[in-house]
Structure formats: C-alpha cells, structure tokens
Amino acid sequence: MRDSAPLLRLTAISKSFPGVRALDGVDLTVGAGEVVALIGENGAGKSTLMKILNGIYQPDGGEIALDGAPVSFPTPHAALSRGVSMVHQEPKLCLALSVTENVLIGRLPKGRFGAIDWRQAHERTRELLSRVGMRVEPTTPTERLSIAERQQLQIAKALASDSRLIVLDEPTASLTPVEVDVLFGIVRDLQAGGVSFIYISHHLEEIFRIAQSVSVLKDGRKVADRRVSETTKEELLSLMVGRDIGNRFPAKGRRPGAPALEVRNLTGRGFRNVSFRVHKGEVVGIAGLVGAGRTELARAIFGADPVKGGEILVDGKPAAIRNPADAIRLGVAYIAEDRRDGLFMPLPVRENITVVAPEAIATNGVIRERTQKSIALDYIKRLNIRTPSGEQQIRFLSGGNQQKCILARWIIKGVQTIIFDEPTRGIDVGAKTEIYRLIDQLASEGKAVILISSELPEILGMSDRVLVMERGRLSGEVDGHEATEENLLALALPTNTPSHELQP
Incomplete structure (x- = not known):
C-alpha cells in the first residue's frame, strides 16, 4: 500500500511544552486503506503527535500533508471537515446528553420545518451502534454508560462523520475480547473501503492482528518503521523500552496478616450479596467480564455510591462508610479506572x-x-x-x-487499604512494571491491596488470591498459585442465573 501516494504525510513535526520537548522532528506516513500502528512508552509523544494531527495542539515546526497537499488544522473541527477524526483513550463525550445526541452531535437530521427528526436520528444511531456491537437504547443518557460502552460510543461517533482517517488511541483498553473482535471487524470492513487508521496500543499482540506497518516513538523521536510481517514482538519491545524489563511481575513471597477490610453480604447498584475479606500484606485480585459489577462494588466500599444492604468492617470493626470522606478517615482509598476522576x-x-x-x-x-x-x-x-x-x-x-x-x-x-481499579489501563509495558513493583512494595509493607483488572495476566501475576465476579455476584475464589486463565474465565462466563435477580 505504501507504493501509492500516501493519504497522510507528517514531516519533521516538533512540539515543546514548558520544560519538555514532546516531539523532535517526527515523520509519519499513512497510505489509503492502511492501518499504521503507533507505539512507544507513555511520554514517547504518541498522543501529542495525534493531537497535532487533530487540531488540538499546534506544532512548533513541521508540515502536515493530505493527498500530497499541505494542510493546517487550527481546530478539531477543521481536521474533521477534512475527514480526520480521533477516538480518544479517555472518552470525550457530553455525559448529560443522550446516546443519539453524542453520536450525531452537529449532524442531527431535521424535518420539513427545521425541527430535529428524532425518529430518523434514533434509527441512524441504532445502525451505528450495531456496527460497534452496542445494544443500548439511543435515548439512554450517556452518563449511565460504563467506561467500555463510552469507548464504543466514541467509535460509533467517528463512523458517523464518514472520516477518511481515524485515529484509535488505546481503543481496546476497556473492551472484552468479544468487543475487541467486533472492533477489529469494523476496522477491516472500513479499511476495505479505503478508510485509513492510525492505531495506538500498548497491547502489542493487537498490532500483529490489525496493522500492516508500525512506527515506534521513543522520547519524542521516531526510532523505527517496520512492516508488521517483518518484525517481532521482542524487537518492538526492545525498540520501545530500550532496556530489558525482565520479569514484569514481582516474585510472590508475601505473608498476609490480620484482616484489614471485610464485606458481608454487600448489596448495591450492579452487585448483590458479595462477601470477602482482604488481609494486611495481601493482594486480592478481582476478575470478571466488563459489566460484572467490579467497579460498582469498589465504589460502594469507598462510599462513592450508596450501599443498599450488607456490612463493611475495617480492622474487624463495623464501619459506617456513607461517603469517600468516611472511607479515607478509616484508612481506605480508591484509585479509579478513569485517572481524571x-x-x-x-x-x-x-x-x-x-x-x-x-x-x-x-x-x-x-x-x-x-x-x-x-x-x-x-x-x-x-x-x-x-x-x-x-x-x-x-x-x-x-x-x-x-x-x-x-x-x-x-x-x-x-491509608491501610488501597483499591486499584484498572491501575495500568492505557499504560505502557515499562510503566506497568513500575506500577507492579509499587503495588508489591505496598503489600510487603503491610498494606491491604484490592486489584481490579480486566487483564488476566495482571491478575495472575500479582494476586495472592483471586475473586471472580459474574453478573453482579461473587462466582468463586481461587488461590493465586492455582489460578489460571482457564479457571478464571470459567468462573467469569455467564451462567443461567436470571439477569433480573441481579438488579437489587
């Protein structure tokens, strides 16, 4: 595909922020109907480069060319008008609006007298949602959607603009394997029609599934271009990190102490009758599919969402946690899956x-x-x-x-108990290793750690015990030394439990 005239060519793009040179003469070429992966550690300059392409930042130097002609994008709207759109890692949506209003914002169809034709708008939205595997009503308030659903909604929004070039920034960070397959099917279908993609991901195995070529950034500079068919995961890791990261997970040798936190028959929005305990000096993983109720459980323990029944104990004593201030006072902290929170x-x-x-x-x-x-x-x-x-x-x-x-x-x-909710979502492999080391250090110092993650290798590598949730209930517990992807998935997959029983 690179033999034809490129759809996009970025030449010598530079950008500095106070005290930081984010980009230093970066080139990037994307052909029509091509998927180009862009990889690098966090801070390598990937997001900055894409924000320049999408008119969010202005470059200090360099040139952007579409179809061989120089262009400038002073605003995101200017980029969108030329067929360039971006699906951000952190969803950029108006939560107060409905699903339809977010998907078709600026493009809502109107009837004969200038009023919005909501019937046509909802039909168009249903069509776009079906293409990204979503089954929600178009009238649903966006604030009710999960992080994974909001990510899918962004993709539907990009499809609605008929873009020629779509930037996908960590699009699978909160998606299940089934949802990832749906996304890749969408990408391939659009690619066959001539749409190009820049695909940013820290999951290198995805690069080999979806991209034709890959460009590697390090410290604001491009260090390599490779055809995906001519490289390996090991080579890309070496180019990204520039060092041997060794074993990503610390050796398990912790000795748990007394119980630090216990929940008994806890019930709230999205979960029911959950009981477990976590000890000082222990990492307890919570696994489950998206929508299993893991985040809802964590937020309720922290007092961010109301509890409808059950009991929370801290250091063996009943704890009245009505809000996050109560939780913090009792030594319980929560690090949300969306860092911006x-x-x-x-x-x-x-x-x-x-x-x-x-x-x-x-x-x-x-x-x-x-x-x-x-x-x-x-x-x-x-x-x-x-x-x-x-x-x-x-x-x-x-x-x-x-x-x-x-x-x-x-x-x-x-604090004595820390709940990590997707702590490495959107973080590169080198930074992940550092986060794992810090979590291990906290547990070794006697802190109680609850680790919620959609990445099974992360759960397996870090947890002393693993709890598995399935549609709002605790479906099982597995010792960390006996846990495997197979037995965790078996517990996480839906059973025949009627879904209406899981709505307290």
Missing part, C-alpha cells in the same frame, strides 16, 4: 500529590509551602515520577506518571 489537571504535580493530606503540609489552615514542596519532591524521587519539577502541571505527564502521583498521595495519607 482523581486528578486536578490545571494544578501542578506538587499540589496533586499533597491534596488529601493537609495535616502534613499546613498549620492552622495555612499551607507551609516549603514543607509541601519537600514532601512532593521526596515522593517524586521515591516513586520515580518523571516530571521536570513539582511545578509542572499534571496534565502534561504521561498516564503512568499521573497514576504514580495519585498513589503517592495515598501513601502520604497513610
């Missing part, structure tokens, strides 16, 4: 790290700025957070480093 993007790293521990940095309500800076710098070093300084706005950090900032705040706070 826990970050203050306009604020610097220093303030994001220390925000939940005013007692450590303030006297009589007055922040001791020197102490705050000292504590933040200490944890930047301890957790190897890659940032020019504590004054850097956290929105400029990579996903892995943002995740470490959230973790730092809970360590400073001194």
Whole structure:
C-alpha cells in the first residue's frame, strides 16, 4: 500500500511544552486503506503527535500533508471537515446528553420545518451502534454508560462523520475480547473501503492482528518503521523500552496478616450479596467480564455510591462508610479506572500529590509551602515520577506518571487499604512494571491491596488470591498459585442465573 501516494504525510513535526520537548522532528506516513500502528512508552509523544494531527495542539515546526497537499488544522473541527477524526483513550463525550445526541452531535437530521427528526436520528444511531456491537437504547443518557460502552460510543461517533482517517488511541483498553473482535471487524470492513487508521496500543499482540506497518516513538523521536510481517514482538519491545524489563511481575513471597477490610453480604447498584475479606500484606485480585459489577462494588466500599444492604468492617470493626470522606478517615482509598476522576489537571504535580493530606503540609489552615514542596519532591524521587519539577502541571505527564502521583498521595495519607481499579489501563509495558513493583512494595509493607483488572495476566501475576465476579455476584475464589486463565474465565462466563435477580 505504501507504493501509492500516501493519504497522510507528517514531516519533521516538533512540539515543546514548558520544560519538555514532546516531539523532535517526527515523520509519519499513512497510505489509503492502511492501518499504521503507533507505539512507544507513555511520554514517547504518541498522543501529542495525534493531537497535532487533530487540531488540538499546534506544532512548533513541521508540515502536515493530505493527498500530497499541505494542510493546517487550527481546530478539531477543521481536521474533521477534512475527514480526520480521533477516538480518544479517555472518552470525550457530553455525559448529560443522550446516546443519539453524542453520536450525531452537529449532524442531527431535521424535518420539513427545521425541527430535529428524532425518529430518523434514533434509527441512524441504532445502525451505528450495531456496527460497534452496542445494544443500548439511543435515548439512554450517556452518563449511565460504563467506561467500555463510552469507548464504543466514541467509535460509533467517528463512523458517523464518514472520516477518511481515524485515529484509535488505546481503543481496546476497556473492551472484552468479544468487543475487541467486533472492533477489529469494523476496522477491516472500513479499511476495505479505503478508510485509513492510525492505531495506538500498548497491547502489542493487537498490532500483529490489525496493522500492516508500525512506527515506534521513543522520547519524542521516531526510532523505527517496520512492516508488521517483518518484525517481532521482542524487537518492538526492545525498540520501545530500550532496556530489558525482565520479569514484569514481582516474585510472590508475601505473608498476609490480620484482616484489614471485610464485606458481608454487600448489596448495591450492579452487585448483590458479595462477601470477602482482604488481609494486611495481601493482594486480592478481582476478575470478571466488563459489566460484572467490579467497579460498582469498589465504589460502594469507598462510599462513592450508596450501599443498599450488607456490612463493611475495617480492622474487624463495623464501619459506617456513607461517603469517600468516611472511607479515607478509616484508612481506605480508591484509585479509579478513569485517572481524571482523581486528578486536578490545571494544578501542578506538587499540589496533586499533597491534596488529601493537609495535616502534613499546613498549620492552622495555612499551607507551609516549603514543607509541601519537600514532601512532593521526596515522593517524586521515591516513586520515580518523571516530571521536570513539582511545578509542572499534571496534565502534561504521561498516564503512568499521573497514576504514580495519585498513589503517592495515598501513601502520604497513610491509608491501610488501597483499591486499584484498572491501575495500568492505557499504560505502557515499562510503566506497568513500575506500577507492579509499587503495588508489591505496598503489600510487603503491610498494606491491604484490592486489584481490579480486566487483564488476566495482571491478575495472575500479582494476586495472592483471586475473586471472580459474574453478573453482579461473587462466582468463586481461587488461590493465586492455582489460578489460571482457564479457571478464571470459567468462573467469569455467564451462567443461567436470571439477569433480573441481579438488579437489587
């Protein structure tokens, strides 16, 4: 496909932010009907490059050409008008609007007298949703959708614009294997019709399934172009990381202590009659398919969603957790699957790290700025957070480093139980290894860790025990040394339990 004139050519693209050179003379070429994978560690410059292509950022230097002619995209709308769209890793949707309004925003059909033709709009939306494997009513408020469903909705929205080039930024991060297959089927169908894709993913096995070529970025520079048929996973890992990451998971040798957290017959929105305990010095994994109720359970334990029945115990004593403030006071923390839920993007790293521990940095309500800076710098070093300084706005950090900032705040706070919900979603292989090391270190120091993940290798590699949820119920528990992908999937797959019984 590269023998024909390219649909897109990026030449010598450069971009700097305060204290960071994000891109340094990057080239990228995409042919018509081609899927080009773009890979690299977090912070390599992938998202910055794509935001330039989609008019979100403006380059400091370089050229964008479509069909051989130079173009500029001062806004995302300008890019969209030329057939370039982007499906973001973090869903960019208006949660207050319906599914139809999000999918067809700016393109809602109108009737004879200028009023919106909702019947036609809903029919068009159903058609697009079916193409991405979604079975929700078009009138459904978007805020009711899960992270996985919102990701699928973004893809449907891109399909609605008839784009010639679609950027998929970590599109499978929250999708089940079945949903991934559906997505890849959509990509292949569109590709056969001449649509091109830039595919960003940390799951290298996906690259070999869907892409024809792959470009590798490292530290803001392109270090390699390869035909997928002429490379290997090992070579790509070496090009991305530039070092041997060895065994990704720490050796298990932890000795659990007394129970730190226990739930008895807990019932809430999306789950029912769940009972388990997690001990100090232990990592308990929670596996299950998307929609099994794992996140809903975690949010209820943390007090973010109401509990409808059952009991929570902390250190063996009944705990009244009505809101997150109660949970934090009792030493329970929750790190959400969507990092943005826990970050203050306009604020610097220093303030994001220390925000939940005013007692450590303030006297009589007055922040001791020197102490705050000292504590933040200490944890930047301890957790190897890659940032020019504590004054850097956290929105400029990579996903892995943002995740470490959230973790730092809970360590400073001194919590005893930490619930990680998809802690490595959208994080590269090198940063994942660092997150695993930090989780192991927390457990080794006596913290109780609950690890929710859709990646079975992650669950298997990190957990002392694995709980499996299936449609809102706890379907089984497996010792970490005996857990396999097969026995976890057997417990996670739907049974014949009537679904209406799972709606408390």
